[in-house]
Amino acid sequence: MLVTNDFPPRQGGIQSFVHGMATRLPVEHLVVYCSTSPGAAAFDAEQPFPVVRARTSMLLPTPGAARAAARVAVEHDCDAVWFGAAAPLGLLAAGLKRRTAIRRAVALTHGHEVGWAKLPVARTALRRIARGCDVVTYLAEYSRARLAPAIDALTSLEQLTFGVDTGEFSPTVDRAAIRRRFGLGDRPVIGCVSRLVPRKGQDSLVEALPLVRERVPDAALLLVGGGPYEKALRRRIAAAGMGDHVVLTGPVPGSELPACYAAMDVFAMPCRTRRRGLDVEGLGVVYLEAAATGLPVIAGDSGGAPDTVRHGETGFVVDGRDIPALADRLSTVLGDRELAARMGAAGRDWMCRAWTWPTVAERLAKLLSP
CATH class of the missing domain: 3.40.50.2000 (Glycogen Phosphorylase B;)
Structure with missing residues (x-):
C-alpha cells in the first residue's frame, strides 16, 4: 500500500x-x-x-x-x-x-x-x-x-x-509548437520548469537575464509552472525592463512538459537553501528530465541538487545568489553551441545509464x- x-x-x-x-x-x-x-x-x-x-x-x-x-x-x-x-x-x-x-x-x-x-x-x-x-x-x-x-x-x-523516463523526455521531442505558442521563434532560450516559489531561484534568472543579453542579445527566459511567487516575479520582470523577454506559462499539463523542455536551449534552476537550512532542495527531478531531453543543466548548490549535475561535463553548479556567476554560466552555454551540444549529450547518456x-x-x- x-x-x-x-x-x-x-x-x-x-x-x-x-x-x-x-x-x-x-x-x-x-x-x-x-x-x-x-x-x-x-x-x-x-x-x-x-x-x-x-x-x-x-x-x-x-x-x-x-x-x-x-x-x-x-x-x-x-x-x-x-x-x-x-x-x-x-x-x-x-x-x-x-x-x-x-x-x-x-x-x-x-x-x-x-x-x-x-x-x-x-x-x-x-x-x-x-x-x-x-x-x-x-x-x-x-x-x-x-x-x-x-x-x-x-x-x-x-x-x-x-x-526519469528517457523515452518520454528525449532530444527527439518536437520543440516547434511550444516555441510558436509563446512567440519564442528562433531565440536562444533559457528555461526553468518548477513551481514558482522563492527557493527555486526564478528571481535570480530574471536578475541575470539583462547581463546575459549583453553577451547574447536575443536571449529569452521561459518559466514553466505556477505558484505563489508569480506576482512578485512579474514585478521583478517589469522593474528589470524584461517584459518582452520573459514568458511565464502558468501551470501546464504534465503531458506538455517534454515539449516545454524541448523548447529550451539550456535548463537552469538556481535553487538556494533558505530559512537557515529549513527550506532546502532535496534533489530536483526537473534536472533529470532536462538532462534526458539533451539539455545542458545549470543547478543551484542547495541540498542534493548538485548530485544531478556533473560539473563541467553535463552542466554547471552555481551559487543561486551569485547573479554575475549565474549570468556568466548561462551566457557561456548559450553562446557556445558545441559546448551546449556536448554537455547535453553527456547528460542524456548519464540519464540513460544511471x-x-x-x-x-x-x-x-x-x-x-x-
Missing part, C-alpha cells in the same frame, strides 16, 4: 517521483491511499491500480486517517506499506503494523525532512517515524548526513533517488521485501 499526499493530478517533483515509482512496481499488488485534488476522479480512472482518496486535500496522521488506512490495508490484504513522504504520514506506520497484516514499512524522504531533523519538536516526530519504519530513504549524501544524527540508530537509512525508472523501481521493490 502506498500512503501519500503527493500524488497526481496534483503537480510537483515529489508527485512525479511517487507516481512514476508506483506505475513501475507490480501494479496488480498495489493500492494507493491518498488525499484528493481537482481532477482526481478522471485521473484515478486511468490508473492500473485502485486509488482510494480521503475527503481532504491534506491527509494528516490523525486517528481517523489511521483507521481509514488500516481498512484499506485489510481490504486489499497488504503486507507492506510505503509512504510517499516520511513526514508526517510515516507516523502511521507503527499503528498499521499493529492493526493489519503489514510487516514492512518504507518511508521516502525529500527535502522537508531535513528541516524536521533540525527542529526539536519535529525531530522528535521524525524519530517516531523512524522507529515505526524498517527503512527510511534519502536522496543524496547531503540529506543522509543531516538525517543520520537524528535517526540512524533507529532504522535503516538507504538511498533511493528519482528516476537514472532510469527500472533501476530505481527495482531498488524500491527490494526495500519493500521482507
